[in-house]
Amino acid sequence: MARQDTDERVSDEFIDDTQDCAERELAHRQRGTVRPITVVGHPMLHRECQDVTEFDGALASLVDDMFASQHAAEGVGLAANQIGVDLKVFVYDCPDDDGVRHVGVVCNPVLVELPAESRVLDDNNEGCLSVPTAWAELGRPDVAVVRGQDATGKPIAVRGTGYFARCLQHETDHLHGSLYLDRLSKRERKKALKMMAEGTPRYETVPNPPAA
Template sequence: MAQQQETKSEPFDEFIVDTEDCEAREQAYRARGTARPITVVGNPVLHKECRDVTEFDDELARLVDDMFASQRAAEGVGLAANQIGVDLKVFVYDCLDDEGVRHVGVVCNPVLDELPAERRMLDDSNEGCLSVPGAYASLARPDYAVVRGQDAEGKPIAVQGTGYFARCLQHETDHLYGYLYIDRLSKRERKEALKQMAEGAPRYETVAND
């Protein structure tokens, strides 16, 4: 925690640029990848902390390609590896911020910065999850986020987001530590979200719970 607080004031030019050539980069990932079924709430892989990525090799590159293909097939804006049954700390995103700017990227071994009090402005917009298909609930999260980790080649990176994109960064990082957004809801709200899920039918292929 202390280390996160020490890094929160680092300069803006440290952050990666994830807004350039978004269409071409996303298409390239997806063209190489194969869409996999989405794992849903209740499956054990979603409810434990994932393993750190230690090998930045061709196997990881193939996983990232498959994650982009899976994310697009399910019409999502972010996807964590355990959502396709892989026990590794990596997520991908293809997400608009509140200004309509598109962000596309990959983060391995993500850690969220601890925000100073003046940056903790909460946004209680609706949130959904591919692993809880058809369900949405209001959830307060900071409207600014910084996540630090590594890219698919193992190089240190930092990503910042505002608004909806900040929510995405927090949501996907949560996944890799074993938390779904419904775990942050009250018991009543969680029950309602699961009811929404049970009453609907997912629009993409899912994996039955083991």
């Protein structure tokens, strides 16, 4: 997700992703290599990714590259298919609405359906590294819980509120082949794509393959 300029159970399984954020993020990206970002229209972004089944050194290296790529593009979240890898994994380095920084990685994420009374709809701007220079207002629940696995295969759950909740939902959508554009009206989608066409990305992108 692009950086914004502007039945749930309380359980010990929720990870604490707020500790040593700067050190952990820096270690990942120092080991990683920056990769270009795929943009809307690329086939990889429009189909569901494969489950992560091997929690090995190759996955650890991918996570490092994802943190490096996310940082270079000034994003707060990045899914593997945004750098051309067909796996259900995303990383994040995102503040919540209280300014608390969260850093982590989730493999095989599944959004938990929360009771309606535990959340409200948050109408705010949303952007995407795969739709560079474009923004649109999009309503999403202000609380999100994602269950999945960490980079070693351990089951985890991540809870987010506000902007961080939006990030968790946005990145999980990516891994199921959906962009935030797909949640917009036709008019708003067209407007966002026009903004993208008129803008210039600040980071390297992958040209879309020619139509067959």
